Amino acid sequence: MDDTQLLKGVLEGCVLSVISRGETYGYEILSVLIENGFDTLIEGTLYPVLTRLQKKGLIACRIGKSPLGPSRKYFSITPDGEGYLAAFAENYAKITQAAMNILNDE
């Protein structure tokens, strides 16, 4: 079965949520998401999400050295991002509840 469609939009909210816990960078976000069940996620998907979030002003970015590898882009959530995340979580809960309603009501 193909998950692709089910991930649309969800990913953006989840990435934002990971960043909201504290400053982090792409590669780390990737591994956190994979560990938490998004096991098919790849770089080609994640990095464009980060670019989008930044363009929307939901996260901020600075470049910093890594203790063990090339420089990283460190992301942190903005006040706008906090607001968006709260709205997203609420909205997502509403939609999944609607879906569960339908799927489990026979």
Next chain:
Amino acid sequence: MDDTQLLKGVLEGCVLSVISRGETYGYEILSVLIENGFDTLIEGTLYPVLTRLQKKGLIACRIGKSPLGPSRKYFSITPDGEGYLAAFAENYAKITQAAMNILNDE
């Protein structure tokens, strides 16, 4: 906030689930989904879903008279559709759990 992306894929499974309860038609499916929380759903979204499900062989279709209006296209689920629906429900539960993991873990 824009739900659009969050509906991708979910809708297809939910439509299939509604049809699995018994033969029904587009307009009725629309109202069932709207009543159950998909309140922004519109015809231009639903009917293409039905066409897709039919093309994939997950639902069957016959045209019949309506007791109060123009003729309807009545849909029913196929054996393939039943299998797909079960797989979908399982997969959807997995993804939402991953998302909830991320969203509610601070």
Next chain:
DNA sequence: AAAAACTACTTGACTTTGCATAGTAGATAG
């Protein structure tokens, strides 16, 4: 009987988002 409202389905251009694939490049270990 004409107009409005409701039922029911269709279509096409548009947007967003995720995927696949490939590439660039710094740092470290063997």
Next chain:
DNA sequence: CTATCTACTATGCAAAGTCAAGTAGTTTTT
């Protein structure tokens, strides 16, 4: 010095939902 791990970039594609409009049959209203 080459392989591996870390880390980010870029491009072209496909799938699905939205918008907007349209077509039509049927029933209700005036």
